[in-house]
Amino acid sequence: MSERRKFIKQSLMGSALIIPGIQSLASPVKPALSKVEKPLLLSTWNHGLPANAAAIEKLKAGGSITDAVEYGVRDTENDLSNLSVGLQGLPDREGITTLDASIMNGDGSCGSVAFVRQVKHPISLARMVMEQTPHVMLAGEGARQFAMAEGIPMEKEELSPKAKEAYERWKVKSQYKPVINIENHDTIGMIGMGADGKLSGSCTTSGLAYKMHGRVGDSPIIGAGLYVDDEVGAATATGLGEAIIRVCGSFLIVELMRQGRSPQEACEEAVRRLISKNKNIKDIQAGFLAMNKEGEVGAYAVHPGFNFAQGTLSKNEMIDSNSHFK
Template sequence: MSQRRKFIKQSLVSSALFLPGVSAFSKTLEKGLQKEEKPLILSTWNHGLPANKAAWNKLKETGSILDAVEAGVRDTELDMENLSVGLQGLPDREGITTLDASIMTGDGACGSVAFVRQIKHPITLARAVMEKTPHVMLAGEGARQFAIAQGFPLEKEELSPKAKVEYDKWKVTSQYKPIINIENHDTIGMVGIDSSGKLAGSCTTSGLAYKMHGRVGDSPIIGAGLYVDDEVGAATATGLGETIIRICGSFLIVELMRQGRTPQEACEEAVKRLVTKSKNIQDIQAGFLAINKYGETGAFAVHPGFNFARATSSENILIDSKSHF
């Protein structure tokens, strides 16, 4: 099925070459397909542009796609303008910033941390869990103790200036049911493929703004916020984590690709399923990115407004995703 689908795509591209004034690439985009290209790095939202740049630089330096996806989101974890990733992110209801992150390679190796405090780079801590423990996930105080044992410095626990201003505003009403479209609180997810076809992905966040203390979203959950398989492809998610967890979103997309769906078709099906399983969908935003082992890509969201960054050897551009509504 996958070979037949690839042949059909190649035929579409070849036919488009003969249409006056229209490139083959634009025609494939119209059909929801992407030009096959490797190496390739995708990441969510506007902050994906500088993250992609950092990832690409690391890929050129070490040749490792794992190093690249770690370095890319580390850049976002340090971005003081970003209130959805890193220690500068918006806090929970108690005014405490807690972080989640996961990392995975296409051979099944993975690691994650959840509900972590005072760690500047949770993505690097997640990689340490993957490479230096027999576990996949460490959470809370246990994750912090492991970080200390690994030589991670503990940062001072205080809100960033911007986060404090926003938190003080929120406390005036203290609405206990955050609406993600209003608070616009999102993560960064990144997936990449190298020239040999090796895949890796990363995901890191400070979580839903003003969440209940102890809440964990999709980002550190392998199969929800991130999933990677060298035999098929990779996917990552962003948005309201509870809705993504309920459908095992990233794993679902990879399995749909395994069954022969294109990355775009798989992302659209995952959003369709999320919509059917979610209440109050008008207040919920969620989006997915996917890449298959051929270097084809897909993106789709519940509502308009989701964008992603796409980096190749020739460009690093921001693209608006299509949406269900």
């Protein structure tokens, strides 16, 4: 079966060389590096640029690719100007900020936390779940208790000034109408390949603004917001979590790559699948980001506006993703 997949992949690559225009249909706005420079990091949205920079510094200091994807998104969790990640993020409809995060390595080890309060770095707590417990996910009060048991200080539960101002404005009508691409919004997902070719990924968010209390999105769900497999590649997602969960978006992309699809082809198919499974798609944004073990890159979104940061030891740049709707 592996020989058949290899044959299919080689056939597809050969076809791309002889069919005019195929490159523009099957690649992100900027193609993957022709000669892969490792380590390689990909992160969603504009905040991916400083996150990549923090991850690269961790690698330069001797950290592993797992360290890099953890500390890269910790930078975003620390960013007080960001209203969609970390404790400074916009609250739920009860005025409480709750956080979700996950981390995964290419060997299948993974950990996540959901609906957690008062923890400054949920990504680090997710890593503790992965490395120090027999579980994959802890949620709510149980996650908070585990954090306290591990010596993580509990932060004061109060809204950041920007989040409080936004929440007070929202309470005037108390309507929940998600709008796409607000504030270059939502999750930061990061996937990375180390110098040794090993893969890892992370994902962290404060979730949808003004969500129902207790709502959990795709970010802490392994296979939805994040999936990593050293044998194949890695993928992460951003956007409306419910839509991404319905198609197990990140797992779908990795499995499509396992079957011979390029990262770009896999991201595009995941978006098509998502569109087919969700109503009112004009109000839903979702984007996917992927790399395979060869270092090829893919990105695709439902609507225009999704971008990502691609970083190596020598370069860190923003790239605009293509989208299904123009």
